[in-house]
Amino acid sequence: MTVRQLFSAVLGVALIAGALLGSGIARAQGDDPTIQAGVIVQGEDGSVQTFCVTLDGNAPTGLDALEATGLDTLAEQSSMGATVCRLDGVGCTPPGDSCFCQCEGDGPCTYWSYFHLSDAGTWQFSIAGASAYAVQQGDVEGWWWRNTSDTSAAPPPALSFESICGAEAAFPRTVVDGMDHEMTLDTPPQHIASVTLGSDEILLDLVGPDRLLGVSYFADDPAISNISDRLDGIEHTDLSGDPELLISLDADLVVMASYSNPAALEQLEDAQVPVFALSEFNSVDEIRANIRLLGEVTGEETRADALIAEMDARLEAVQDAVAGEDPVRVLYYEPGGITYGPGSTVDEIINLAGGVNVVAEAGLEAYPLVDPEFVLSTDPDVVLVSGWFSGKDDPLGWFTSDPALGTLRAVQEGRVYAINAAHMTNVSQYIAQGVEDVAYALYPQAFPDLPMIATEEPAHD
Known part of the structure; x- marks a missing residue:
């Protein structure tokens, strides 16, 4: 133009x-x-x-x-x-x-x-x-x-x-976390420690690095984190659930999760550390709820609403693009037989991208381990592979060179792709990127103006 x-x-x-x-x-x-x-x-x-x-x-x-x-x-x-x-x-x-x-x-x-x-x-x-x-x-x-x-x-x-x-509600305020524990804050917290990668990613976009005292050790790993290149200015990038370290930080808010070590949570509460725990992380609705909770406890409701609106707009754009496409049957797989079924965010990503998860078709639960025989029996149209949890540097090469798995129709047709683990396994607003990645891998014809950036080259030409 x-x-x-x-x-x-x-x-x-x-x-x-x-x-x-x-x-x-x-x-x-x-x-x-x-x-x-x-x-x-x-x-x-x-x-x-x-x-x-x-x-x-x-x-x-x-x-x-x-x-x-x-x-x-x-x-x-x-x-x-x-x-x-x-x-x-x-x-x-x-x-x-x-x-x-x-x-x-x-x-x-x-x-x-x-x-x-x-x-x-x-x-x-x-x-x-x-x-x-x-x-x-x-x-x-x-x-x-x-x-x-x-x-x-x-x-x-x-x-x-x-x-x-109008969202800058008056402090002090009392908020209720994901475990139904009440917390009263006199002022918006300015020194926040986050111990889960999901809360790391949400909080960085909500409050910026200036109010983050520390993030989890996962945040610094580009293979699994969507914010690894944005941690400048954050003093601690190695936090875990170690209660003694968290107590020593003197943070005015420590964000943990319901699955955190109960003994560590109890020790922090006994030390009067202001702990705010998130609960579920298994669906987009639960991600929305966690963003809203963190917006409320930090006094950043407006930014929380904007994050949710942006995520929802991207999800809607994908669904509009793939509407009318014939459903593609897909398997997400990691070396060692790791896959995901109903009740997991990976399953929801596949569904939102317009695909059919063969693990759900088979009636398996959220986090099953499967063997090569299961993979062969499902005969998926597309296989998405990732290797972060297994430590495999080349999960695509590993999958396609396997004597049994290499006989799959998806391998022979060149429809096996290495997918970005940080996009696929996150439990924050970045889940929209996982949906975009999968939709493009399944339906490239619906996105003619986009390059194939989400996945690596297919297994065969």
Whole structure:
């Protein structure tokens, strides 16, 4: 798409939006010295950030609201107001670049698009640049690093002002953890220790590294962790359930799990360590519940809602893409006969990706061990292999070179793939990546614009 084509498309959307919005420039403010507005920013990787900003009540603009988030912002002025060229390190850098440097030529066009949340709770494209749009008390502004050629991309979650700015509930507050234990916090915890990988991944996206005193030793392992490259600034990256170490941290919140050592939990409670335990981790619904619980205990309900909304949007996009495809029968397998059935997150990933889990077909339980005879008898269309738990460096080579397993139809047809273990076995919002990986492995024809990045090369050409 050329820049001229981009502006033609933007003008067309603007004319439609104008009928819906009227003129935002003429809206008057009240007499209050300050106002509050919500700002939602969705970046190039689909991650969502939400901000409740306080602005001078004297005719603040959309650009004022964006700059109040603290994100690095580079804008270019025009007759229609400011156009945001670069935000939070993403975009173009005038004057060396055009503000629409990723819209030149006939290829895809990606730029920072600007929206306002309507009274109906839907996004409306802005007819004015950010510096020409007057923000009122209670408005919600949206910014999206949008690729116009990706029609399946989900826009930012349409969060209400109340969910963004009203979620900072008063402290002290009393919360109930996954084991029905009450905890009262006087202030939002600022020194949080996490002892499970699932809570590590959720908390890093909820509160950032500044409020994390420590994470589990799994978090530093890129083979199983989705956050191993984001741990800078976290003092401890080696936590386990060792109660003496956890007591010595003097954390104002320690996040554990119901399956943690009961004796360790009791010792921590006796030492009056503020322990918050999560319960179940076996389904997307339980992941949603854990994100909400951690949002509540940290005072970050808004970010929790945004994480859930982003995860759900990605899951919905996959299901829309594979709707109508003939179901593919699939086996997830790890060396040593490890697989997963109903009641496991792996089984739910396969189902959400549109596949049929042959382990569930066979009536097995959540965490069975199976032998080669079982694998041969199920004759899956696709086999997904991973080797983290077994320690195999090349699970794909191991599987396809096995004399018995190598006779499978899936091996002969080149439909055995090594899958990302961190995406498949997580119990956080990153489960959406596992669903995307599996859906693409099963139905590549439903994702013609995506490269085969989730899996390695098939077993045979």
